Amino acid sequence: MDKQVTIELTHxxxxxxxxxxxxxxxxxxEFFDFGRRYLSSxxxxxxxxxxxxxxxxxxVATGQLTELSCSVKTYLxxxxxxLMINRYKSNQQVKFELFEEVDLAGSIDVYPPELSxxxxxxxxxxxxxxDGCQRILTLYYYRNFNMESIAANLGYKNANVVKSxxxxxxxxxxxxxxxx
Amino acid sequence: MEVNDRDKYLIERYIKASLTPDxxxxxxxxxxxxxxSREVIFQSDLRDAIFAVKRDKLKQRLKHSNNPEASGKRIFxxxxxxxxxxxxxxxxxATVALLRYESPNVDQLYAEYFESxxxxxxxxxxxxxxxxxxxxxxxxxxxxxxxxxxxxAFELLRDDDNVQFYQxxxxxxxxxxxxAKTGLTSIYHADGKYSKNAQWYIxxxxxxxxxxxxxxxxxxxxxxxxxxPYQADAEQLLRALNTL
Numbered sequence: 001m002d003k004q005v006t007i008e009l010t011h012x013x014x015x016x017x018x019x020x021x022x023x024x025x026x027x028x029x030e031f032f033d034f035g036r037r038y039l040s041s042x043x044x045x046x047x048x049x050x051x052x053x054x055x056x057x058x059x060v061a062t063g064q065l066t067e068l069s070c071s072v073k074t075y076l077x078x079x080x081x082x083l084m085i086n087r088y089k090s091n092q093q094v095k096f097e098l099f100e101e102v103d104l105a106g107s108i109d110v111y112p113p114e115l116s117x118x119x120x121x122x123x124x125x126x127x128x129x130x131d132g133c134q135r136i137l138t139l140y141y142y143r144n145f146n147m148e149s150i151a152a153n154l155g156y157k158n159a160n161v162v163k164s165x166x167x168x169x170x171x172x173x174x175x176x177x178x179x180x
Numbered sequence: 181m182e183v184n185d186r187d188k189y190l191i192e193r194y195i196k197a198s199l200t201p202d203x204x205x206x207x208x209x210x211x212x213x214x215x216x217s218r219e220v221i222f223q224s225d226l227r228d229a230i231f232a233v234k235r236d237k238l239k240q241r242l243k244h245s246n247n248p249e250a251s252g253k254r255i256f257x258x259x260x261x262x263x264x265x266x267x268x269x270x271x272x273x274a275t276v277a278l279l280r281y282e283s284p285n286v287d288q289l290y291a292e293y294f295e296s297x298x299x300x301x302x303x304x305x306x307x308x309x310x311x312x313x314x315x316x317x318x319x320x321x322x323x324x325x326x327x328x329x330x331x332x333a334f335e336l337l338r339d340d341d342n343v344q345f346y347q348x349x350x351x352x353x354x355x356x357x358x359x360a361k362t363g364l365t366s367i368y369h370a371d372g373k374y375s376k377n378a379q380w381y382i383x384x385x386x387x388x389x390x391x392x393x394x395x396x397x398x399x400x401x402x403x404x405x406x407x408x409p410y411q412a413d414a415e416q417l418l419r420a421l422n423t424l
Contacts, residue, residue, distance in 0.1 A: 017241065018412040024242050050242045054235055112235060115228055118221070122229035132298035132323070134233075141230040144196055155300040173226075 008072045012060040016143075020057045024050075027073055034077055038084045048087060052080040062144055086111065125176045133169035136162065183219045191216075195223050245416065273424070285424050290388040293417055296353055297377065299323035301342045322346055327353040341367075345374040352381060361385045376402075380410040387421065396421060 011019040028049060035045035056076055059065035068075055115123065126134060135154060139145040147159035147166075156162050183191075190207050193199045199207055210216045302316035318333035319342075327350040334347035348363035364385070367378040383398035399421070402414035 017238065020238065021241065021245055021412055021416075024245060050239050053242065054238045057238070058231070058235075112232065113228055115232055116225055119225035119228045119232070122226050123232050126229055126233050130298075130323075131295065135298065137226075137230055138234055141195070141227045142234050154298070 005068050005070075005072055009060055009066070009068065012057055016061065020053060023057070023072070023076075024053045027053075027076055030073070031077065031080060035080065035084065038081075039087065044087060048080060048083045051083055052076060055079050055083070061142065121180060122173075122177060125173055125180055128176055129169060129173060132165070133172065136166050136169055137173075140166065183215050187216055187219070191220055191223050194220065195227055244420070286387050286390050286392075289417070289420055289424075290384055292420075293387075293413065294352075294381075294384050296349060297346075299346070301346065318343070319346060322350060325353075341370075341372045341374055345377065348378070348381070352385070357385055357389055376405075376408055376410065379408075380414070383414070383417070387417075392421065392424070 008023065012023065031049045031052070032042070032045055035048065036042075039045050039048070053076070056065070056072075056079055126137065129137070132154075136150060139150045139153060145153065147162045150162045150166075151157070151159050154162070156165070187210060190199070190203060190210065193203055194207055211220070299319045299322050302319040314333070315337060318330055318337060321327075321330035321333055331347060331350035331354065334343050334350065337343045344363060344367055348360050348367065351360035351363060361382060364378040364382050367374050368382060369375075379398065379402055383395050383402065386392075386395035386398060396418065399414045399418040402408050402410055403418065405411065408414070
């Protein structure tokens, strides 16, 4: 794997949201030029670019993407292309004639799942939890961290402290969920 | 049947997609149990919900990432045309803001960027409920959001880095700006473990008090330090400040 690609992926994995924003800025102007080949609305391109960067970040943060055989830019733009096709399907304002150039084979799974009713309700409940709980649950479920890594990341004494804290957070979450 | 510890372990491994082949068989066998299946669905939905919350937060963060180059060449061309007019307007706005000494938007900016740090010194544990020390109790009052009582409790404790910083955070949450800034300034100059955190919160206080030039200077200092944990936030905040 190219050294520059390794560096960028490592930054995304380790520095989290800060690296995400750095990547977002790095390729934004080029993505807009690229996007205008397909879409006529800058607003749509901006929206898709945000989803594109988040989709790639999610794959790196969750450990699904650890190496690349192409550059970060190529990977990012291929996600973007798929998202633009998806937007095309729901919005006839796109420059559809250009889509003939797009290779639809080997599409990348970047679309977030439709939330169930229970998940929608849980989403509301999560936002009612205190910041500490939100951080622990995010590192546990989103970043796939174990208790030791969460302790190190958030500055807790040890994994047992995190385990107890997480158990209290889950108890509160279930209570809020049942009463909502 | 109730969900037991083994079930919880299996569900956890399933959610994290790390079941071994043997565990996968065990998991499939347990799926016939109603309580087990219900917990699997709950945990899967919780994971999806956490992903959705995180995506929303990231999207908001990116939306606010106001990079002038980001909008591309079309806007860049437009900037040429509007540049002179914009400069004049910005100068007028800046002058009015300086004369008034307080912009109506600083409250919003402060609210957007201020986040009370979590209690990582002595987190509340169920087993601690009856035997928390005076020291831990002060932090637990802070964790519960009872900043007034926490402030009083910290006052009675021996001054260490943790006490000083979290007491300043209590004063900040109580909107006691002057005392908070005095405490944070002392922490900043002591160059201890909370020095960089203090620097960030001082900048926020300056914004909240409408001391825009001082805030700009503080933020610029933060940005100039490569390893500063608030560097990216400071860059973003400075950009937002420049649009006021």
